[in-house]
Amino acid sequence: MPRLSELQESFRIAVDSLRVNLLRSILTTAGIVVGVVLVVLMGWTIGGLNAVWEQTISIIGKDMLYMDKWDWAGGGNWRELEARKDITLNQAEMLKLRMESAQFVIPMARKWGGSVVKGNTSLSCSITGTTSDYGFTSAAATLDGRFFTTTEEHSAERVVVIGHGVYTSLWPDGNAVDAILKINRVPFRVIGVLQKQGFLFMDFIDNQVFIPLKAFRAAHGFYDRSFDVALKCGSEAMLDVVRTEAIGHMRAIRNVAPDAPNDFSINETKAFDEQTKNIRLGIWVVGIGLTLLAFVVGSIGIMNIMYVSVTERTKEIGIRKAIGARRSSILAQFLIESALLCAAGALIAFPIAQAIVAGARFTAVDVLEQDWARVISPFIPLDLLVIAVTVSVIVGLLAGFMPALRASRLDPVDALRYEQ
Amino acid sequence: MSKAIIDIEHLVKRYEMGDEEVYALRDVSLTIGDNEYVAIMGPSGSGKSTLMNILGCLDTPTSGKYLFNGANVAEMDDDDLASIRNREIGFVFQTFNLLPRATSLKNVELPLVYAGVSAEERTRRASEALARVQLADRMSHKPNELSGGQRQRVAIARAIVTAPCIILADEPTGNLDTKTGQDIMSLFSDLWKAGNTVILVTHEEDVAQHARRIIRLRDGKIESDTQNHHA
Numbered sequence: 099m100p101r102l103s104e105l106q107e108s109f110r111i112a113v114d115s116l117r118v119n120l121l122r123s124i125l126t127t128a129g130i131v132v133g134v135v136l137v138v139l140m141g142w143t144i145g146g147l148n149a150v151w152e153q154t155i156s157i158i159g160k161d162m163l164y165m166d167k168w169d170w171a172g173g174g175n176w177r178e179l180e181a182r183k184d185i186t187l188n189q190a191e192m193l194k195l196r197m198e199s200a201q202f203v204i205p206m207a208r209k210w211g212g213s214v215v216k217g218n219t220s221l222s223c224s225i226t227g228t229t230s231d232y233g234f235t236s237a238a239a240t241l242d243g244r245f246f247t248t249t250e251e252h253s254a255e256r257v258v259v260i261g262h263g264v265y266t267s268l269w270p271d272g273n274a275v276d277a278i279l280k281i282n283r284v285p286f287r288v289i290g291v292l293q294k295q296g297f298l299f300m301d302f303i304d305n306q307v308f309i310p311l312k313a314f315r316a317a318h319g320f321y322d323r324s325f326d327v328a329l330k331c332g333s334e335a336m337l338d339v340v341r342t343e344a345i346g347h348m349r350a351i352r353n354v355a356p357d358a359p360n361d362f363s364i365n366e367t368k369a370f371d372e373q374t375k376n377i378r379l380g381i382w383v384v385g386i387g388l389t390l391l392a393f394v395v396g397s398i399g400i401m402n403i404m405y406v407s408v409t410e411r412t413k414e415i416g417i418r419k420a421i422g423a424r425r426s427s428i429l430a431q432f433l434i435e436s437a438l439l440c441a442a443g444a445l446i447a448f449p450i451a452q453a454i455v456a457g458a459r460f461t462a463v464d465v466l467e468q469d470w471a472r473v474i475s476p477f478i479p480l481d482l483l484v485i486a487v488t489v490s491v492i493v494g495l496l497a498g499f500m501p502a503l504r505a506s507r508l509d510p511v512d513a514l515r516y517e518q
Numbered sequence: 519m520s521k522a523i524i525d526i527e528h529l530v531k532r533y534e535m536g537d538e539e540v541y542a543l544r545d546v547s548l549t550i551g552d553n554e555y556v557a558i559m560g561p562s563g564s565g566k567s568t569l570m571n572i573l574g575c576l577d578t579p580t581s582g583k584y585l586f587n588g589a590n591v592a593e594m595d596d597d598d599l600a601s602i603r604n605r606e607i608g609f610v611f612q613t614f615n616l617l618p619r620a621t622s623l624k625n626v627e628l629p630l631v632y633a634g635v636s637a638e639e640r641t642r643r644a645s646e647a648l649a650r651v652q653l654a655d656r657m658s659h660k661p662n663e664l665s666g667g668q669r670q671r672v673a674i675a676r677a678i679v680t681a682p683c684i685i686l687a688d689e690p691t692g693n694l695d696t697k698t699g700q701d702i703m704s705l706f707s708d709l710w711k712a713g714n715t716v717i718l719v720t721h722e723e724d725v726a727q728h729a730r731r732i733i734r735l736r737d738g739k740i741e742s743d744t745q746n747h748h749a
Binding site: 101102103104106107114118413414416417418419420421422423424425426427509510511514 | 571574576577596597600601603604605609611615616617619628629630631632633634635636637640676680
């Protein structure tokens with residue numbers, strides 16, 4: 099191993115050499131710069147996606163379970179799911195009576211692809227009939243107004259709480275509360291507007307309206323309708339307890355034979371993680387592919403310029419060897435130079451990537467007015483800088499190895515005799 | 519004669535040039551002791567450069583024995599040779615061979631860098647060496663800011679900074695005018711008088727006349743080895 103004094107000397111020479119050939123050095127690092135920019139952008143994109151996703155999940159409620167005939171994650175065979183018996187209101191209410199561990203047990207009836215009419219404007223959205231308990235879930239947080247009460251629920255009042263998407267579509271100027279919205283030609287009074295919940299590809303969540311269960315029955319009927327049962331667990335820690343208890347009761351209620359599988363599904367927000375996993379994987383694969391390409395091209399450039407550097411400095415290598423530089427010293431000298439070249443590339447890349455990131459966020463939030471983008475950080479996380487510099491240095495060491503080896507093996511007599 | 523620093527017996531150096539074998543040295547035997555002042559002379563092609571490269575541990579012989587301070591150089595690997603060059607041999611070249619972008623001080627410090635000497639100690643010893651060649655006031659100058667004679671004196675300072683066993687000078691005045699050349703030669707004489715062993719390689723008779731012993735090579739063999747009583 100070279101001594102510390104030699105490494106310091108090597109470092110000094112390397113910095114000196116990069117400075118003397120400044121333009122050449124910068125041009126050489128272009129490939130590395132592109133690679134690092136790509137790595138950083140990829141990391142930032144995945145990070146941003148996670149942030150958006152986390153936001154969505156936390157609003158829907160991480161402590162929620164949804165018992166349903168259907169499986170959200172799309173697991174199982176569609177025909178098998180279709181063949182399941184509907185979950186009836188009666189079953190939902192029996193579950194509610196028996197459940198002990200859940201905070202709230204909330205039957206829900208849904209009409210997908212329904213429509214609402216405000217004045218002459220019609221909007222297609224899903225219509226959900228539920229109990230006032232739904233008002234206690236985080237998904238029912240209101241922007242304006244309130245959720246309906248138990249009294250309103252029992253008396254089948256024609257009141258409606260609208261999702262944020264419905265609100266912005268029909269009331270672009272605001273003031274939806276107390277307005278009239280027709281559902282199946284029956285006028286309902288708007289009493290609340292929900293906060294925005296769905297981000298990005300989850301927009302459908304905001305495109306629904308909530309009415310009391312009995313009002314729903316009046317409007318759409320319960321015939322041939324499978325109910326969902328929302329279970330609010332109170333905390334994520336309670337999910338397992340509630341899930342186990344709910345499955346036990348529901349099997350008993352629906353007379354599932356002991357050795358038969360559940361004829362219903364328990365859905366939770368985790369199910370969506372699978373979907374984002376694929377998106378993340380996609381970004382990762384494309385990103386890594388492009389990055390590898392950039393680094394391979396970049397390292398060829400580095401290797402090339404290092405060969406040039408070794409040739410240019412043959413005489414210098416001869417002098418150093420004559421006065422006592424060992425092979426390892428010369429090897430270290432050129433490896434350090436090549437690693438520094440790449441590290442410099444990473445440092446050049448960072449402001450570029452930061453500018454792109456800040457620009458992208460500004461465009462999304464302030465120009466395109468995409469609210470979901472607000473949760474994405476406009477800054478590149480520091481750990482990405484560390485990773486990028488580390489990767490670049492490793493690329494530099496690999497790319498510089500062959501030229502450095504050639505330098506270290508030069509014969510001192512030949513090297514001293516070399517004239518440019 | 520005092521203790522032998524260089525002890526060569528039956529040294530042969532053979533190069534392969536295509537199909538031809540070229541003998542640069544044929545059976546050279548030689549002993550050089552401590553504090554000698556030797557000039558190795560000969561026309562070009564006589565093998566004196568090859569001999570100097572071998573003596574300086576820059577190259578190894580094809581066959582024969584070379585003992586440097588009792589150690590067999592022929593058996594050494596690259597790192598051992600580098601270490602000997604670093605600690606025991608000070609080179610002075612015809613073309614000075616200074617690093618162009620480094621100051622005089624940094625150039626002189628360089629052998630100490632490879633010897634693992636601390637920065638502080640390096641600066642102290644390099645300054646001393648520069649003072650010995652009367653360049654104390656040119657420490658922060660780069661080679662292109664110095665005259666030829668000054669550059670060669672920086673090179674001499676670099677050669678003596680590690681206090682080596684021998685100083686090996688290859689045509690040290692070849693690129694200098696006569697007057698400057700004489701200054702440099704008197705510097706070598708001073709070093710010899712101060713106890714150093716100096717080996718000059720030259721083809722100039724008047725340069726060789728500064729040495730106390732003159733070895734003449736011809737066709738890869740020693741033609742004569744005489745004490746010089748003129749100096």
